[in-house]
Amino acid sequence: MRGKIRSLVQAPSRRTLRRAYQGLVLASVLALAPMTWAWLGSSGHRAMAEDDGWVRRMPETQAALVLGAGLYAGRPSAMLARRLDIAAELYRSGKVRALLLSGDNGREEYDEPTAMRDYLRARGVPDAVMVLDYAGFDTWDSCVRARRVFGAERVTVVTQEFHLPRAVTLCRTAGLEAFGAGDDSARRWAATTYVSAARELFATAKAFADAMILHSDPVFPGPREVSLTRVLDRPAAQPGAPGA
Numbered sequence: 484m485r486g487k488i489r490s491l492v493q494a495p496s497r498r499t500l501r502r503a504y505q506g507l508v509l510a511s512v513l514a515l516a517p518m519t520w521a522w523l524g525s526s527g528h529r530a531m532a533e534d535d536g537w538v539r540r541m542p543e544t545q546a547a548l549v550l551g552a553g554l555y556a557g558r559p560s561a562m563l564a565r566r567l568d569i570a571a572e573l574y575r576s577g578k579v580r581a582l583l584l585s586g587d588n589g590r591e592e593y594d595e596p597t598a599m600r601d602y603l604r605a606r607g608v609p610d611a612v613m614v615l616d617y618a619g620f621d622t623w624d625s626c627v628r629a630r631r632v633f634g635a636e637r638v639t640v641v642t643q644e645f646h647l648p649r650a651v652t653l654c655r656t657a658g659l660e661a662f663g664a665g666d667d668s669a670r671r672w673a674a675t676t677y678v679s680a681a682r683e684l685f686a687t688a689k690a691f692a693d694a695m696i697l698h699s700d701p702v703f704p705g706p707r708e709v710s711l712t713r714v715l716d717r718p719a720a721q722p723g724a725p726g727a
Contacts, residue, residue, distance in 0.1 A: 517691035518684065524652030529663035531644060532569045533670070538576045541639065542662055545715055547579045548629055548638045550650060551586025551595035551619055559602050562643055562675070563595075565666045567602050570641045573664065574608060579639055581612050581714040583629060585619030595619075611717075614710045622646075622686075623693045624701040626654035626661075631704065633711040635659060643668045645680040649687050656694045 530537055547570040552563035559567060573579045582603065586595025596615035604610060614633065619625035629635045637660040640650045644665035654661035669676040693699040 517687040518648075520691055520695070521648040521652045521687050524655060525648045525650075525663065528655070528661065529647045529651050529665060531667055532572075532641075532664045533667045537664070538572060538578060541573065541578050541664060543578050544637045544639045544660075544662060545579065546581040546583045546614070546629075546635055546638050546711065547573050547641050547664075548583045548585060548625065548635070548654070548661075549599060549641045550622060550625055550646075551584075551599070552642075554593065554595060554598050557598060559595075559598055561672060562666070562668055563599065564602060565668065565671075566641045566643070567599055568606075569664050569666060571603055571606055571608050573639060573641070574612065580719055581614055581711055582608065583614045583616060583633060583635065583638070583711060585616040585625035585629065587620055588617035589620060612714055614708075614714060618701065618703040620702050622650050623653050623657070623690055623699065624703075626650075626657040626659060627701050628703075629654070630658045631701075632706075633708050635711060638662075639664055642666070643676070643679070645676060645683055649683065649690050653690055653694055 530540060549566050549570045552566060553560040554563075558564075570579075570582050574582060584596045584599040584603075586599060588594045588596060594617070596617050596619075600610070600613050600615060603613060616625065616628055616633065618628060626640075629638060638654065640647070640654055640661055640663045642650050642663070642665060644667050647663045647665035651661050651663040668679075
């Protein structure tokens with residue numbers, strides 16, 4: 484009887500263990516490959532918007548591309564508000580000439596770009612330098628539309644630090660000369676930041692598929708907009724000057 488029981492609970496063979504190990508290694512590589520792609524693709528092109536003198540070290544670009552991050556009671560969430568503050572600082576310092584506000588307006592009662600514009604307007608940023616993209620439904624769509632629809636060539640992407648590698652790499656993959664300014668949200672909202680950072684593993688895998696495998700088009704790929712071009716074609720005004 485004991486021999487029969489032992490035969491039923493035999494340890495896995497070496498071959499089975501080797502295959503299981505190889506499968507685990509392969510799964511790990513596949514899971515980490517998109518994150519590696521995002522980090523390497525953005526290396527040297529992103530900066531923290533918290534360090535002393537960070538604005539001085541940022542390159543000059545045509546526009547700050549501010550990515551939507553949710554609304555609460557019709558107003559920008561805390562993380563989105565921080566992105567907008569960073570973008571305003573870039574504008575006032577002369578590092579960008581326009582602000583491209585890209586967010587979700589997929590339904591009438593939810594309008595991220597307008598809420599973003601209203602927030603910046605209340606803080607003294609002139610309407611004349613703000614361009615609204617109502618179809619920035621995700622990061623890839625925002626990057627592709629910035630290039631194809633609005634004609635941007637060189638932008639500074641503004642988001643949180645945990646999102647920055649994916650955002651910058653996607654924009655560079657979309658054909659933009661992109662740099663990034665990231666908020667260290669863990670200083671203010673640690674729990675929310677860690678949850679969002681954990682989600683980046685899955686979001687980056689989707690981004691890798693969209694950009695490198697499927698070459699997905701945005702939900703709304705056009706028509707071509709000239710609003711950003713008009714801002715950039717105007718003579719540069721000193722931030723804070725009348726009419727600026």
